[in-house]
Each structure stands twice: as structure tokens, then as C-alpha cells.
Amino acid sequence: MTDLVRDLTEEQLLARIFPLLPKGKATVVGPGDDAAVVAAPDGQYVVSTDVLVEDRHFRARWSSGYDVGRRAAAQNLADVAAMGARPTSLVVSLVVPGDTAVEWVTSLARGLADACAPVRAGVVGGDLSGGDMIVVAVTVHGTLDWRSPVLRSGARPGDVLAHAGVRGRSAAGLALLDAGLATPGGDRHAELVGAYLRPEPPLSAGPAAARGGATAMLDLSDGLLRDAGRLARASRVSLDLDPAAFSADRKVLLPAADDVSAATGVPAAELVERWVYGGGEDHGLLATFPGTDVPAGWDAVGRVLEAGAGGPRVTVGGQESRVGPGWDHFAR
Known part of the structure; x- marks a missing residue:
């Protein structure tokens, strides 16, 4: 018989979760006390937070607990990497209905652990609560390793615009699932569905960009055009994307687009075009670099220009894009 969350006390559920969570090499005191203690060798740390809400950011019929754990960790780890920092620890708060299977919760813990493993970050605490829907809230900490943070506001005219990670895959995977053209774990369009369910941000590319002299950087969570606009406004510059830089992405996405087109x-x-320029949740990184060279793992995708009389803007091949601006948390 399947154990449900309501069948256990909070202490019993935590006893199932804690052994699955990574400690992390920066952790001084982990779960079990009122608060964790995490080392900050250079006296400063990077912190960010994000939340996943059932039926808003994920759907339980598509996403296992493991998928949600991977996604929750990935999007937070990417925010730290986008500052040029290295993630060290996560604190996770979980709201679950009482009829949630305990296996779903322990699978979420395994997903968190596997997402943290490449950067050796720990999950050092959090909170549990009952509620009407599943909500996963994550706070992540990171270290700059004695470097200055890379902000959104440092891009300069003449810089090259570069990207690390994949583009459009997550949006394509969501469209395939939404249209009933693919299933989790199925062979059809498995790469794209996997990119949506379990994004893999290029976490090492953030610190590499900082070491390579990046002048500005941010995580692409809400779509290339929307997030590029945020960087442009913060730096008071304009950005022009090179359409030719995305030709390989178009080739990868076209078979899925053909299937979705036939259905819709x-x-x-x-x-x-919508997936490449407007699709979010691949959690790649967008950065600017002086000159024309970019670090290994980065692709040049455009250039930084002076903002004209109309103020900062983002163009594609010198033209305004007809693609929508990307994800908006409050749009209906």
C-alpha cells in the first residue's frame, strides 16, 4: 500500500528526506538545527530565490517528483551562475496536500540531489507544510571566490553578445506535451521533452564568463527577447541578435515544429521562431564580452550597440522581431 504524506508526522517525513539530500562541501552545519551554517570564505555570498507552483510552473500529470526536484534546483542554480558565482547550498520549502504519495516527495529529494551533484552544492534545510497544491520554494546561495559579481548593467557598445546552453528546446518540449504529441519517458522527441522536464543549465559557464572578462550577464528563464531586453535596459544599450547564429537551433527544432503545426x-x-526567441526555461546564460573572443562553451549571437533616440531595444538582424516577448508570470 502506498504511503501518503498524511500518514506520517513531519518528523517521520523528514527522516525519509534527509538521507537523500547532499551535504555540500561548503556546509558547516546541515539540516537538524534551527538554521544551517554555510561557509563564505571571501566574506560575501550570492543569494536568490524562486518558486514552482503546481499547474502554473509544472503539471503533475507530466512531471514526476524527480522532475520537479531537478527543475527547482536547476533554475535557482542558474541564477547564481549568471552572477559569475559558484552555487554552494540550497534551502527548500515544500507545500504538499496530504494525499500526496511519500514516494513523490522522496523522488523530489533525489531530483534536487542529482541537480546539485555537478557543482557539489548541498541542500541544507527548509520547511514543510500542508496545503491545497504542491509548491516548491528554493533559496540558493553561492560564492564568488573573491571575484566581483557580473551584473546586468555592465554591457558596453562594441561588446559581443554571447550565449551558453541550449535554445528553444524547453518551449518545444512543452508544446509537444501540450498537444499530446509526446509523453514523458517516450521515444518521440525525447530530447526536447527532457529539456522541458529536466533543464540542464550550463552552470560552469557562468564562472568561466566571469574569469573571461564578461561585462554583463543574466539567466534566460523567460525567453531570449524578454531577458535580452532586461539586460539592454539595465546597461542602457541596444542589442542586435544575428539570425544566422540560430540556424542550428532551427534545424533541431523543425521536426517537432512540423508535428505541432499539423496538430494546431x-x-x-x-x-x-517563437521557440528560439520567445521560449523560456532552458536556463541558458546570456552575456556580453569586450572585443570579439568569447570563452569556450559560449557562442557569439549578436552585438551591443549604442541606444538610439528611442532608448534601449532588442532587434534581430537590425529589425524588430514579430515574436512575442516571452513568459510573463501574470499574463493570462
Whole structure:
């Protein structure tokens, strides 16, 4: 018989979770006390927080507890990497209905652990609560290793615009699931579905960019155009994306776009452009670098220009894009 959350006390559920969580090499005191203690060798740390809400950021019929754990960790780890920092620890608060299977919760813990493993970050505490829907809130900490943070506001005209990670995959995977054209764990379009369910941010690229002299950087969570606009406004510059830089992405996405087009009637070419420029949740990194060289693992995708009379803007090949601006948390 499947154990449900309501069948256990909080202490019993935590006893199932704690052994699954990584300690992390920067952890001085982990779970079990009123608060954790994490080392900050250079006297400063990076902190960010994010939340996943059931049926808003994930759907339980598509996403296992493991998937949600991987996603929750990934999007927070990417925020730290986007500052040029190295993630050290996560604190996770979880709200679950009482009829949630305990296995779903322990799978979430395993997903958190596997996402943290490449950077040796620990999950050092959090909170549990009952509620009407699943909510996962994560706070992440990181260390700059004695470097200055890379902000959104440092891009300069003449810099090269570069990207690390994949582009458009998560949006394509969501569209395939939404149209009933693929299933989790299935062979059809498995790479794209996996990119949506379990994004893999290029976490090492953030510190590498900082070491390589990046002048500005941010995580792409809400779509290339929307997030590029945030960088442009913060730096008071304009950005021009090179359409040719995304030709390989279009080739990868076109078979999925053909399938979604047949099911929805939306032209495949339009879907591809929408996924590349407007699709979010791949959690790649966008950065600017002086000169023309970019570090290994980064692709040059455009250039930084002076902001004109109309103020900062983002163009594609010198033209305004017809693609929507990307994800908005409050849009209906």
C-alpha cells in the first residue's frame, strides 16, 4: 500500500528526506538545527530565490517528483551562475496536500540531489507544510571566490553578445506535451521533452564568463527577447541578435515544429521562431564580452550597440522581431 504524506508526522517525513539530500562541501552545519551554517570564505555570498507552483510552473500529470526536484534546483542554480558565482547550498520549502504519495516527495529529494551533484552544492534545510497544491520554494546561495559579481548593467557598445546552453528546446518540449504529441519517458522527441522536464543549465559557464572578462550577464528563464531586453535596459544599450547564429537551433527544432503545426495549424516556421526567441526555461546564460573572443562553451549571437533616440531595444538582424516577448508570470 502506498504511503501518503498524511500518514506520517513531519518528523517521520523528514527522516525519509534527509538521507537523500547532499551535504555540500561548503556546509558547516546541515539540516537538524534551527538554521544551517554555510561557509563564505571571501566574506560575501550570492543569494536568490524562486518558486514552482503546481499547474502554473509544472503539471503533475507530466512531471514526476524527480522532475520537479531537478527543475527547482536547476533554475535557482542558474541564477547564481549568471552572477559569475559558484552555487554552494540550497534551502527548500515544500507545500504538499496530504494525499500526496511519500514516494513523490522522496523522488523530489533525489531530483534536487542529482541537480546539485555537478557543482557539489548541498541542500541544507527548509520547511514543510500542508496545503491545497504542491509548491516548491528554493533559496540558493553561492560564492564568488573573491571575484566581483557580473551584473546586468555592465554591457558596453562594441561588446559581443554571447550565449551558453541550449535554445528553444524547453518551449518545444512543452508544446509537444501540450498537444499530446509526446509523453514523458517516450521515444518521440525525447530530447526536447527532457529539456522541458529536466533543464540542464550550463552552470560552469557562468564562472568561466566571469574569469573571461564578461561585462554583463543574466539567466534566460523567460525567453531570449524578454531577458535580452532586461539586460539592454539595465546597461542602457541596444542589442542586435544575428539570425544566422540560430540556424542550428532551427534545424533541431523543425521536426517537432512540423508535428505541432499539423496538430494546431500554426505554421512550423512561426513555431520555430517563437521557440528560439520567445521560449523560456532552458536556463541558458546570456552575456556580453569586450572585443570579439568569447570563452569556450559560449557562442557569439549578436552585438551591443549604442541606444538610439528611442532608448534601449532588442532587434534581430537590425529589425524588430514579430515574436512575442516571452513568459510573463501574470499574463493570462
